[in-house]
Amino acid sequence: MMYWNGMNGWGYALMMVGNVLFWAAVVVGIVLLVRYVGRSSPSPMEPRLPSAEELLAQRYARGEIDSEEYRARLDMLRGSRADA
Structure with missing residues (x-):
């Protein structure tokens, strides 16, 4: 097992916070992308009501x-x- 010399409690805390922020940004980006793509093109499965x-x-x-x-x-x- 590899040990990181000089990594104390604050280093682990900052690494954990950075990791959480990174994955939160990835999830938010995916959600925004899906909402944008879903809004820009109408679903072909959704029938259009006649006027x-x-x-x-x-x-x-x-x-x-x-x-x-x-x-x-x-x-x-x-x-x-x-x-x-």
């Missing part, structure tokens, strides 16, 4: 509503968006 106009267009395409009702609801959606 109100897309839902209305799908209902019109399926024949659930006629063209008159589609136009009236579309105008209402666009009008309420302009008001907000």
